Amino acid sequence: MNEYLNYILDNIVNLSNIPSPSGYTNKAISYIEKIVKELCINYTITNKGSLIATIEGKNSKYQRTVSAHIDTLGAMVKKIKNNGRISFDKIGGYMLNSIEGENCIIETCDGKQYTGTVVTTKPSVHIHSDAGQIERKLENMEIIIDEKVNDDKDVVNLGIEIGDFIFFDTRTQITKSGFIKSRHLDDKASAGILLGTIKYIVENNIPLPYTTNFYFTNYEEVGHGAAASIPENTVEFIAVDMGAPGEGQNSSEYSVCICAKDSHGPYDYSLRCKLVNLCKEKSIDYRIDIYPHYGSDASTALRSGYDIKTALIGPGVFASHGYERTHKDAILNTTKLLAEYLYLNS
Template sequence: MKETMALIEKLVQIPSPSGNTSEVIQFVENMLREWGVETKRNRKGGLLATLPGEEADNQRMLTAHVDTLGAIVKDIKPSGRLVLDKIGGYTFNSIEGEYCTIETAKGKTYTGTILMHQTSVHVYKDAGEAKRNQDNIEVRIDEKVNSADDVRALGINVGDFVSFDPRVQVLPSGFIKSRHLDDKASVALLLQLIKRIVDEKKPLPYTTTFLISNNEEIGYGGNSNIPPETVEYLAVDMGAIGDGQSTDEYTVSICVKDSSGPYHYGLRKHLVALAEENNVKYQLDIYPYYGSDASAAIRAGHDIVHGLIGPGIDASHAYERTHEESLKHTAELLYHYVFSKLQEV
């Protein structure tokens, strides 16, 4: 797990809000090529790597997404503060007080802090009660700016991407806490799985394509470039933790249903059987306000068997946390899955 933790730490520190993911895709591509794995990019900028198997007529696809939550500059206030428009589904209160980076269209970066306009309790009587929304949340740029013209002179303009500081920490207790564990923890797990397959030189039973998607947070990352021979499509994404949930930070979460409806019953039972046969600790769960690359593929009309598993992530779409035990059990289930028999063949 040390290698996996270190890889997650690297990944979360590469800014990649949906729509601006080329740097992290290049990082992943370079890593795969170092291992001798051929890759190609789709037109949306996602990355595909295919490992040959003993059978090519029926195939598998696994995906994890490298894009994250973020924001775009919507407006520049007369004061020189920035108005944000959200990328992905999070609440404004979850980013209040966060450090951020603004990237201009020419590639220059500036730092800032995301704050309520009414932050100072010495000035604003309603500092605690004011709504955390687009009207009140703003970015204070770490430059000497006092007007919209001052900001534009820096090269900052409407449409520039804003990424959030991950604040990643790997702790002696086995926890890793950071923004963007959704879904860079799963990307790291897929990369480690690929490396394990390559190092062991153990033939896969079926040709398997790995998609590192880059638009999942906005709904369509993994809905295309699915080989027509694909029978099973497994999304690897975070398990949601909260009241009424079974998912925890110490097991792999196997999703039964999300907002798109139930996942394939046969594949779900197969995953459970693999977990039980191989002493992998798991939880079955429903994620009520959730969608995945697998559900996007189903909505796009692909005739596939779809499933969803992943490590349990606390405080999703905020300052997230998981434990190495959850990562370990997810990694083991993935390994046994890719060497198992297809359910529909």
């Protein structure tokens, strides 16, 4: 898999630079669709707009499905204020201080784009003595548009309306030391891993024991990504999403992280053991962890009533739902585990 690492990283960078907050994912799905077509893989696009690519295996009655979500955090225009600034509402769960001072783009329904900056309502220490103390909550946050506007009428005349999407600058970069830094590595990193895995299987003509579905979901951040459309013969479902390293956690930015339990409860024990044993047998650097404030497409699928075994794996991503960071070692270890699992005839 090492020779496919640059391909995976290129896709992570490209996907990170395609805005795709939940509800606005067509462009990211189109990017994936183009790659799947080039690799001559059969695929379907669901009514909700997600994409499922399928590689046939020897056994089609017992299928595996692996997912990554391409929707991200973002925002929407909530109100156009009398002073020409914009109040916004969040898409997904993140701390408001993590976007303070961030550049953004507002896109109108007719495709016009306007740049702006996220600030507090008291952004200057030279004016506001309590600039540092003001609570970072939606009522105290706003976006200043990079246009000459004085009031709400000027903003409306630009074509901006309530409900327009707001994209945050991802500031994506890869350092010489192998770190990938960007917003939305949750879960663009995993989407890149799935694309690399598909390319590796196709180009090397690797036979799979079971028909495998690669499910790129598009509403995970708002809780219903894999709530529907999982192929009916799926027996095992693995969500490839981020691991969460940090204080009190066992996860690492350099490893594939295997989640034993999240806020919705334990994942399937036998499937977790299968993945751990593969890591041991193939010398893949791994960590097992528990995430108390976490949910995934796999847990969503279970809540929706699917009778499947589920697991959650992914690269360790530091500072989740903020300006995130992982390392190419975690990307490679996750890719290796995913590939070894798909080859496994059991």
